[in-house]
Amino acid sequence: xxxxxxxxxxxxxxxxxxxxxxxxxxxxxxxxxxxxxxxxxxxxxxxxxxxxxxxxxxxxxxxxxxxxxxxxxxxxxxxxxxxxxxxxxxxxxxxxxxxxxxxxxxxxxxxxxxxxxxxxxxxxxxxxxxxxxxxxxxxxxxxxxxxxxxxxxxxxxxxxxxxxxxxxxxxxxxxxxxxxxxxxxxxxxxxxxxxxxxxxxxxxxxxxxxxxxxxxxxxxxxxxxxxxxxxxxxxxxxxxxxxxxxxxxxxxxxxxxxxxxxxx
Amino acid sequence: xxxxxxxxxxxxxxxxxxxxxxxxxxxxxxxxxxxxxxxxxxxxxxxxxxxxxxxxxxxxxxxxxxxxxxxxxxxxxxxxxxxxxxxxxxxxxxxxxxxxxxxxxxxxxxxxxxxxxxxxxxxxxxxxxxxxxxxxxxxxxxxxxxxxxxxxxxxxxxxxxxxxxxxxxxxxxxxxxxxxxxxxxxxxxxxxxxxxxxxxxxxxxxxxxxxxxxxxxxxxxxxxxxxxxxxxxxxxxxxxxxxxxxxxxxxxxxxxxxxxxxxxxxxxxxxxxxx
Numbered sequence: 001x002x003x004x005x006x007x008x009x010x011x012x013x014x015x016x017x018x019x020x021x022x023x024x025x026x027x028x029x030x031x032x033x034x035x036x037x038x039x040x041x042x043x044x045x046x047x048x049x050x051x052x053x054x055x056x057x058x059x060x061x062x063x064x065x066x067x068x069x070x071x072x073x074x075x076x077x078x079x080x081x082x083x084x085x086x087x088x089x090x091x092x093x094x095x096x097x098x099x100x101x102x103x104x105x106x107x108x109x110x111x112x113x114x115x116x117x118x119x120x121x122x123x124x125x126x127x128x129x130x131x132x133x134x135x136x137x138x139x140x141x142x143x144x145x146x147x148x149x150x151x152x153x154x155x156x157x158x159x160x161x162x163x164x165x166x167x168x169x170x171x172x173x174x175x176x177x178x179x180x181x182x183x184x185x186x187x188x189x190x191x192x193x194x195x196x197x198x199x200x201x202x203x204x205x206x207x208x209x210x211x212x213x214x215x216x217x218x219x220x221x222x223x224x225x226x227x228x229x230x231x232x233x234x235x236x237x238x239x240x241x242x243x244x245x246x247x248x249x250x251x252x253x254x255x256x257x258x259x260x261x262x263x264x
Numbered sequence: 265x266x267x268x269x270x271x272x273x274x275x276x277x278x279x280x281x282x283x284x285x286x287x288x289x290x291x292x293x294x295x296x297x298x299x300x301x302x303x304x305x306x307x308x309x310x311x312x313x314x315x316x317x318x319x320x321x322x323x324x325x326x327x328x329x330x331x332x333x334x335x336x337x338x339x340x341x342x343x344x345x346x347x348x349x350x351x352x353x354x355x356x357x358x359x360x361x362x363x364x365x366x367x368x369x370x371x372x373x374x375x376x377x378x379x380x381x382x383x384x385x386x387x388x389x390x391x392x393x394x395x396x397x398x399x400x401x402x403x404x405x406x407x408x409x410x411x412x413x414x415x416x417x418x419x420x421x422x423x424x425x426x427x428x429x430x431x432x433x434x435x436x437x438x439x440x441x442x443x444x445x446x447x448x449x450x451x452x453x454x455x456x457x458x459x460x461x462x463x464x465x466x467x468x469x470x471x472x473x474x475x476x477x478x479x480x481x482x483x484x485x486x487x488x489x490x491x492x493x494x495x496x497x498x499x500x501x502x503x504x505x506x507x508x509x510x511x512x513x514x515x516x517x518x519x520x521x522x523x524x525x526x527x528x529x530x531x532x533x534x535x536x537x538x539x
Contacts, residue, residue, distance in 0.1 A: 112416050
């Protein structure tokens with residue numbers, strides 16, 4: 001089902017417009033796909049470009065501009081329930097594609113038939129150094145400052161502040177378990193608390209003994225990664241499999257004891 | 265060091281939480297330094313058939329040829345290295361096999377597959393890919409995507425239509441613009457990269473990168489680089505914890521040592537003249 005715009009003014013719904021063309025224009029003049037006959041609206045005010053399931057809003061250099069969700073904008077990638085405001089008029093964007101269709105079918109990889117392009121330029125095969133492409137779709141954004149490695153002390157890697165969370169379309173519905181933390185009970189960092197804010201927190205010293213704490217939808221797990229000695233939980237030595245942590249479990253790793261506990 | 269001693273390779277494939285069957289295929293040929301991963305598509309079991317053909321054609325043909333030839337040998341006509349040539353030709357060969365099977369058997373009509381493959385030799389890796397299966401590289405703490413998806417979304421990113429941040433919100437994922445076995449011919453994208461000791465290469469199907477943030481992939485590879493089997497399990501588990509809506513396959517290759525090709529005086533002489 002195609003996405004649509006619902007036009008309203010002062011809370012009264014005026015009309016619905018399915019976005020069934022690649023380019024639809026909004027404006028005062030009669031040739032627009034969505035006509036809003038009001039002097040505050042420019043002759044050709046804005047356009048909506050729809051590519052399959054995605055729609056983009058673009059201001060066509062209108063006199064009075066437009067706002068999306070209260071913020072003035074010139075170009076915007078529309079998301080479900082976005083509210084476009086042009087003067088006193090409001091246009092609500094509805095695109096609940098993923099909730100309507102069978103999610104499994106929707107996720108299936110499909111081939112988009114496009115004219116076959118000619119051979120992409122191929123990297124110089126003899127001089128490999130120049131062959132590196134500049135694609136960086138997902139540059140690892142974390143600077144998991146490896147404090148343990150640098151100081152030789154026992155510390156966990158936690159970022160100074162949680163990275164700004166980009167909206168996650170796929171993972172948005174995944175439940176995040178209760179907040180949890182680890183408090184160090186022995187050694188030079190006694191009393192320090194490490195809040196487990198990432199999906200994966202490393203403990204220990206690389207090359208000596210490393211374990212990771214992973215946050216999963218149904219709880220926190222500790223897993224031995226490297227080192228001749230395995231960590232213990234409440235005095236029991238862990239195997240190679242992830243171990244579910246319970247509130248107030250005491251972990252011992254590289255001769256440091258710490259307590260795991262749930263917060264809030 | 266021989267390439268098979270220099271690389272540690274671990275792979276795993278999983279059907280995910282939603283799909284009943286697995287259309288991904290993986291292969292690792294340590295002896296010739298080759299890894300291949302394919303994500304098939306097509307009705308019934310045609311997806312498995314397509315990815316299976318692709319992986320077995322590339323793995324068998326490349327390794328067979330390398331038993332009697334060196335990947336650094338140069339082709340007389342084009343001057344290209346055999347390693348590059350082999351990867352390109354055999355992806356094309358896989359394309360022809362799948363296309364023919366799809367033409368001749370109605371239940372396979374329209375089947376196709378993505379592919380990503382890495383051939384390691386002489387302290388380099390030749391990467392060939394078609395579609396949206398990816399190769400990443402962890403070097404130090406930095407994770408880079410070293411393939412560029414052949415997908416509508418990537419074209420939109422390249423064209424400046426949509427920012428990389430916004431691309432995560434797109435509902436047009438999973439639309440590939442190039443695939444193996446769909447047309448009579450295909451143009452694989454081939455690049456050569458230098459390899460450093462300590463690098464970790466990740467090959468994966470979109471079931472991983474659609475479900476798991478790049479940041480989490482990076483922190484997993486970085487934290488678990490000393491334990492590759494655990495890292496593969498963790499990556500697949502994260503994809504499944506986040507919904508596991510697609511098959512998910514992972515190959516990890518860790519570079520433990522240098523693997524320069526031994527060069528005889530004759531080869532050196534040829535190289536010298538070839539310059």
